[in-house]
Amino acid sequence: PPCSPVLSVCPGDTSVLAGLYGPAEAKISKELPDRAALEVLLRPKVGLPGVLERSREQLLRQTCEAVVLGVLHPRTAISLVLQVLSDAGSLLSCCLNAACMALLDAGLPLTALFCGVTCALQPDGTILLDPTARQEQEARAILTFAIASSEKKVLMATTKGSCSVEEMQQCLAAAQRATDTIFQFYRDSVRRRYSKC
Amino acid sequence: QVWQIRLDIHLLNHDGNITDAASIAGIVALCHFRRPDVSVQGEEVTVYSPEERDPVPLSIHHMPICVSFAFFHQGTYLLVDPTEREERVMDGLLVIAMNKHHEICTIQSSGVVMLLQDQILRCSKITAVKVAEITELIQKALENDQKARKEGGKFGFAESIPNQRITAFKMESAAVDTNDVEQQAEEIIAKADPPSEVFANPVLHTPGTAQIGEGVESSWGDLEESEKEEAAEEEGESEAAALECEKVETEDTSTMRETKSEPIVLSDSEEEEVVILEPQELPRKTR
Numbered sequence: 001p002p003c004s005p006v007l008s009v010c011p012g013d014t015s016v017l018a019g020l021y022g023p024a025e026a027k028i029s030k031e032l033p034d035r036a037a038l039e040v041l042l043r044p045k046v047g048l049p050g051v052l053e054r055s056r057e058q059l060l061r062q063t064c065e066a067v068v069l070g071v072l073h074p075r076t077a078i079s080l081v082l083q084v085l086s087d088a089g090s091l092l093s094c095c096l097n098a099a100c101m102a103l104l105d106a107g108l109p110l111t112a113l114f115c116g117v118t119c120a121l122q123p124d125g126t127i128l129l130d131p132t133a134r135q136e137q138e139a140r141a142i143l144t145f146a147i148a149s150s151e152k153k154v155l156m157a158t159t160k161g162s163c164s165v166e167e168m169q170q171c172l173a174a175a176q177r178a179t180d181t182i183f184q185f186y187r188d189s190v191r192r193r194y195s196k197c
Numbered sequence: 198q199v200w201q202i203r204l205d206i207h208l209l210n211h212d213g214n215i216t217d218a219a220s221i222a223g224i225v226a227l228c229h230f231r232r233p234d235v236s237v238q239g240e241e242v243t244v245y246s247p248e249e250r251d252p253v254p255l256s257i258h259h260m261p262i263c264v265s266f267a268f269f270h271q272g273t274y275l276l277v278d279p280t281e282r283e284e285r286v287m288d289g290l291l292v293i294a295m296n297k298h299h300e301i302c303t304i305q306s307s308g309v310v311m312l313l314q315d316q317i318l319r320c321s322k323i324t325a326v327k328v329a330e331i332t333e334l335i336q337k338a339l340e341n342d343q344k345a346r347k348e349g350g351k352f353g354f355a356e357s358i359p360n361q362r363i364t365a366f367k368m369e370s371a372a373v374d375t376n377d378v379e380q381q382a383e384e385i386i387a388k389a390d391p392p393s394e395v396f397a398n399p400v401l402h403t404p405g406t407a408q409i410g411e412g413v414e415s416s417w418g419d420l421e422e423s424e425k426e427e428a429a430e431e432e433g434e435s436e437a438a439a440l441e442c443e444k445v446e447t448e449d450t451s452t453m454r455e456t457k458s459e460p461i462v463l464s465d466s467e468e469e470e471v472v473i474l475e476p477q478e479l480p481r482k483t484r
Contacts, residue, residue, distance in 0.1 A: 005210070013353045017209060046205050083207055086353060169382035 006105050007085075008098030010130065015085040018098035020106045026077035035070035038078045042095065045084045056092060060099055063146045063156045067100075069109040078108070089132040090118040092144045092158070097182065104190065113149040115182040117175035118142060121163050127174050143168065145175045149183050152176045198242065200232060202255070213280035216292055220263035225335055228257050229342070261302040262331050264324040266291040268310045275316075277323060291317070293324045297332045 009015040023036055030037050040061040042053045064080065080102060082095050096116025103110060120131035120139035128135055136142055141161030148155050154172065163171070204226060206219050231252035234245045267279035267287035276283055284290075289308025295301050301321060306312060345352040399407045 043207065045207075046203070083209065085207075166382060169385050173381045173385070 006098055006102040008094055008101055010090055010094035010097065013086055013088045014091055014094045016091070016094045016098040017083045017085055018095075018102040019081045019083075020078070020102040020108075021081070022078035022106075023073040023076035023108075024079075026075060030077060031075045032070075034074050036068065036073040036076045036078050038065050038068060038070065039080070040064065040099070041079070041081045043081070043083045045087060056095065059092070059146075059156055059158060060095060063096065063114060064099060064103065066155050067110045067112050067114055067148065068103065069111060072109050087133070089134075089136050090130045090144075092116060093118040093130070096144075096146050096156075101186065101189075104186065105193075111150070113183060113186060114146050114155050115149075115179050115186075116144060116146050117178050117182070118144045119171035119175055121161070121167055121171065125167070127167075127171055129174060129178050141167075143171045143175075145172060147176055147179045149179070152179060202227075202230075202232075211281060213282070213284050214265050214278050217263045217265055217278060220261070220294065221331060221335070224257075224260050224262065225339070227255055228260070228335070228339060230255055259296040259298065259300070260332055260335065261294045261296050262328045263292055263294045263303070264327050266293075266320050266323075268308070268312070272310050272312060272316060275320070277327070291320055293321055295321070295324045295328045297329055299325050 003019045003021050006018045006020075007015060008018065026032075026037050030039075038061055040057045041049075042057045042060070043049060044053055060080070060082070068078070070078075080099055082098060084091065084095075093116030096114065100114050104113065118130055119142070120128040120135050121141040121143070122128060122135075122138070123140050128139070131139060131142070139161065141159060141163040143157065143159045143163070145154055146156035147153070157172075159168070204223055206222055208215060208219070231247075231254055233247065234250040234253050236243050236245070265278060267276045267283055268274070268289040268291065269276070269287055271288065276287075279287060279290075287308065289306065289310030289312070291312065292303065292305040293301060294303035304317075304321075342352055344350075399409045401407050
């Protein structure tokens with residue numbers, strides 16, 4: 001079946017390959033009468049998918065459902081398959097970026113684009129954006145945000161570790177600053193892709 | 198005690214002949230892999246972490262590489278390394294795995310074609326040529342990677358992706374201006390609504406059962422006016438009996454009181470089941 005594959009590489013050699021299939025015919029058990037049914041599969045680099053992958057799949061699915069205009073394709077299935085090729089930190093935000101680019105490349109109708117940013121809160125309080133694996137291990141808390149392109153609103157936030165409310169707001173503000181660069185990247189890569197049509 | 202090695206092969210794109218591609222990927226991964234160093238002294242085994250001692254490669258004796266042949270028209274036509282479309286319409290498939298010393302490691306034939314001896318010999322000669330080329334490519338790639346790692350250059354999957362294509366775009370990591378982030382965050386917190394009141398004091402009934410907050414008052418036993426009067430009359434008569442049904446199976450319990458201090462342990466009895474009923478509000482019909 002036709003698929004639009006997208007390879008997303010994030011700073012530090014974390015890479016995720018995303019393949020999007022759809023909107024295609026859905027199984028009767030899975031179809032929804034008024035909108036498209038979105039399914040996300042996350043395959044780890046080593047081993048079989050476990051509980052961590054399942055929880056990440058749900059996070060990704062809910063983020064994508066917030067932006068995809070599913071009502072334009074009722075009773076169809078959209079499948080997003082993500083394969084982790086290498087993991088050097090900030091994996092979830094790399095998956096989010098790959099997912100958004102796959103949706104973009106496939107031409108699905110979206111209300112907004114989104115991108116993922118990871119913040120690591122170090123023991124002394126400094127904020128690190130897009131931490132490496134080593135920095136993630138040493139950090140006090142790791143926060144991942146999915147931020148939409150329209151008005152920089154938060155689509156998804158997940159944290160690991162403990163932080164105060166002020167620190168979380170600071171990380172969020174820093175992450176919103178970082179999204180400018182990422183959305184510019186989306187624009188430039190799409191422009192390049194279609195520059196010779 | 199032995200090491201267990203697990204090789205996961207992920208198929209990213211299927212355009213034919215995944216056997217050959219998987220065999221090359223597998224053997225290169227095994228050659229490239231480094232395992233932790235181990236020292237054994239009599240019965241004592243010490244496993245060193247990658248930081249303590251450099252990890253060592255596996256002992257690979259030789260590198261078998263698969264080459265596939267597709268046959269058409271009962272063996273008249275032969276195609277080496279078939280694509281997906283060719284695979285779909287082929288009559289038969291012959292897979293030969295060989296190493297660079299011209300030793301055949303595997304030979305598999307499938308499909309509806311019957312092969313002659315000279316055909317198989319010809320295929321194995323073609324395999325020898327192909328395997329020599331591929332093994333040389335592999336050695337060069339492994340050497341390049343080792344050199345890059347030693348000299349501190351960039352290596353890894355991300356570097357191997359060709360980025361001169363129109364469908365690929367690369368951007369160097371950019372700095373993000375986070376100067377007045379703290380100020381912005383403080384403004385947001387100041388403007389935000391205060392969080393709703395939190396019941397932070399759980400009441401512990403028994404190990405495993407706790408209560409947070411009050412909950413809505415129970416409407417079980419709400420009576421009509423007339424029935425209430427009757428119940429009041431009866432209760433006067435049967436006060437003693439009413440007290441009986443208060444608690445079941447517990448020695449001593451104390452009634453629940455609302456406090457704002459530490460979680461209260463109501464009962465430290467050994468009984469499993471604790472049933473707490475409101476005393477003297479239970480309607481009893483003694484008729």
